[in-house]
Amino acid sequence: PSSTMTMMRPRRQCPRKRDRRAAAMSTRSIHTQNSQPPSWMIRSSFKFFLISLIVFATTCHWCPLSAVAAAESDLVDAKSLAMANRILQKVKDYENPPPSWNMILRVMENSFLAIPDNDSNFYQSSPHEEKARERALHWLAHEDESSANLSDDGYDRGLLQRYALATIYFATGGDDWKECSQKKQSSNNPDSICESDDERYLSPFSHLKWTGINGKNGQVTWLDLSGRGLNSRTFLPLEVTLLSPSLELFWVSENDQLEGSLPNYLHEFQSLVSLSAYKTSVSGTIPESIYTLPKLNSIRLYKSKFEGTISTQIGKLAELKWFWIHENEFTGSVPTEIGQLSKLEGVTLYGNKFTPIENKDDTESHITPIENKDGNISITPMENKDGKSSSSSIIPESLCSLKGKHLKHLWSDCEEGALTPALSEDGGKKAALVVKEGIQACSCCTRCFPRKNGVVAAVN
Numbered sequence: 479p480s481s482t483m484t485m486m487r488p489r490r491q492c493p494r495k496r497d498r499r500a501a502a503m504s505t506r507s508i509h510t511q512n513s514q515p516p517s518w519m520i521r522s523s524f525k526f527f528l529i530s531l532i533v534f535a536t537t538c539h540w541c542p543l544s545a546v547a548a549a550e551s552d553l554v555d556a557k558s559l560a561m562a563n564r565i566l567q568k569v570k571d572y573e574n575p576p577p578s579w580n581m582i583l584r585v586m587e588n589s590f591l592a593i594p595d596n597d598s599n600f601y602q603s604s605p606h607e608e609k610a611r612e613r614a615l616h617w618l619a620h621e622d623e624s625s626a627n628l629s630d631d632g633y634d635r636g637l638l639q640r641y642a643l644a645t646i647y648f649a650t651g652g653d654d655w656k657e658c659s660q661k662k663q664s665s666n667n668p669d670s671i672c673e674s675d676d677e678r679y680l681s682p683f684s685h686l687k688w689t690g691i692n693g694k695n696g697q698v699t700w701l702d703l704s705g706r707g708l709n710s711r712t713f714l715p716l717e718v719t720l721l722s723p724s725l726e727l728f729w730v731s732e733n734d735q736l737e738g739s740l741p742n743y744l745h746e747f748q749s750l751v752s753l754s755a756y757k758t759s760v761s762g763t764i765p766e767s768i769y770t771l772p773k774l775n776s777i778r779l780y781k782s783k784f785e786g787t788i789s790t791q792i793g794k795l796a797e798l799k800w801f802w803i804h805e806n807e808f809t810g811s812v813p814t815e816i817g818q819l820s821k822l823e824g825v826t827l828y829g830n831k832f833t834p835i836e837n838k839d840d841t842e843s844h845i846t847p848i849e850n851k852d853g854n855i856s857i858t859p860m861e862n863k864d865g866k867s868s869s870s871s872i873i874p875e876s877l878c879s880l881k882g883k884h885l886k887h888l889w890s891d892c893e894e895g896a897l898t899p900a901l902s903e904d905g906g907k908k909a910a911l912v913v914k915e916g917i918q919a920c921s922c923c924t925r926c927f928p929r930k931n932g933v934v935a936a937v938n
Contacts, residue, residue, distance in 0.1 A: 561619040562590035568638050569720075576746040578719045585716060590615065607715045610649035614717075617644055623682035632684070632696065639698050640685050642720035647679050650736070651709035655679070658689040658706075697724035704754070705732040713738030713760065722746045729754040731778065736760060745770045752776040756802070759783055769794050776800040780826060784808060793818035804889065805829035817876020823884050825877065828891035828927040832872040871920045878922035890920035891927045 569575070569583050581601050587593040589603070589611050603611070618641060625633055646652075653661050658672035660680040672678050677689040686693040692700035698721050708730060725747055730736060731754045739762030740755070750771050756778045763786030768774070775797045785807040792798075793815030799822060808830040816825075873890055881888070920926060 558615050558619040559590070562586065562615055565637060565641055566590075576719060576722050578716070578722070578743045578746055582716050582719060586611070601716060603716070604712050606710070607649055607712060610645050610715060611717070613648040614641055614644035617680060622680070624684070627683050635696050636685060638720045642717040643685050643688070643691070643698070644680060645715050645717040646703075649710055649715045650703075651707070652679055654707065654709065656705065656707040693724070699724055700727040701725060702727065702729040703733070704729045707735070708733040709735040711737045713741065719743055719746060722748075724749060726751045726773075728752070731756045731758065733758050739763075740765050740768070742767050744768055747771065748773070750774055754778040756780045756782060761785065764788070766791060771795070773797055775821070778802045779806065781805045788813055788816075790815045792816055795819060797821060799823045799884075802826045803830070807831060809833070811835055812872055812874055812877070814874045814876045817874060817879055820880065821884055822880055824887035825885070826887070826889040827872060828889055834872055835874060873920045873922065881922055886924070888920070888923045889925045889927065890923045891929050892920060893929055
């Protein structure tokens with residue numbers, strides 16, 4: 479028992495050692511209270527706070543828009559944010575806006591104000607397009623000095639179109655354009671020529687003075703960017719629709735680095751008279767929406783990468799005069815509805831993959847001998863045993879019938895060896911050429927382009 483009691487008794491501490499331990503603990507407590515946390519801990523905590531703020535801001539639906547934008551992107555500062563709200567308000571205030579303006583409003587709200595859009599059909603901007611949008615906004619807010627040369631009313635009236643043109647400029651590599659870029663010199667073009675600095679893009683003067691831009695009543699009516707050296711994989715940004723109420727001429731030809739496809743929203747350009755995208759790398763089909771444009775009289779898409787079929791809706795383009803689509807990848811048959819276009823003056827179809835059709839006509843009223851002028855070839859049909867003209871061609875009879883009206887230029891292709899010189903009664907050769915029966919050719923064309931090994935070779 480005595481030994482057990484001894485084992486359970488608490489161990490005594492040396493008074494001197496106990497005092498030293500208490501003093502050390504007291505000192506450690508005082509040091510901890512007065513010291514600061516390590517710097518790495520402060521940085522980590524601050525970084526965590528910022529990340530939390532961004533997550534909160536991008537999912538917050540009741541926060542002030544300025545706070546959301548500030549958290550989302552440091553490129554949209556207070557001045558840029560004020561400009562963004564100004565542009566957005568003008569879109570909202572526009573009377574009877576085109577349908578696509580609702581989409582562009584949502585796109586800009588998403589880009590500038592970080593308002594999310596959960597719609598699965600929401601327009602998806604490429605990173606390149608997003609960057610161009612931000613640069614255009616920054617330019618308007620910080621670099622555009624036009625306010626010194628324009629009245630407040632004049633500047634405000636043209637703000638939407640000025641923003642649209644700036645976005646197009648940055649989205650297509652404007653600083654490297656061959657002509658009239660903002661910079662007089664660029665990496666690709668040491669001398670970006672321009673007749674006047676006033677005509678350079680993004681100059682501090684009215685955008686109606688910029689080269690290739692024309693307008694009336696303060697609105698852009700002509701957009702001619704041909705041969706500038708546009709560089710884009712997605713055609714032009716959505717902001718081009720901000721020009722739709724007034725645009726009459728839309729040309730982006732001779733830009734071999736311009737890719738993408740013609741957008742469906744082209745039907746909103748109800749004032750459009752001329753569309754030109756030849757000698758580009760633009761591909762895809764001709765949108766059905768184009769055939770609803772009531773004033774369109776010229777379509778030039780030749781020597782590009784277009785494909786698909788020509789819609790039967792082409793017959794609705796009552797004002798169409800010029801339809802130049804040669805040397806593309808179009809397929810199918812040329813629709814007979816093209817013969818409804820009584821104002822047609824020029825059609826070029828050669829160098830595509832159209833399906834030949836059999837044309838047989840009991841009369842030759844649509845056949846008119848053609849003089850050999852300006853390099854054109856006179857072609858007459860060869861009669862079959864029944865005395866009827868017959869040839870295998872991609873040209874429907876309805877189009878041939880327009881030869882007696884305004885149609886002056888009808889260019890198609892034919893197979894090598896499809897043409898043979900006509901003989902006169904005394905055995906001499908006539909100036910005209912005769913189409914061999916059964917070989918793909920055009921008996922009513924003004925010019926024929928023989929194909930040899932799949933390659934089109936012009937005949938003069």
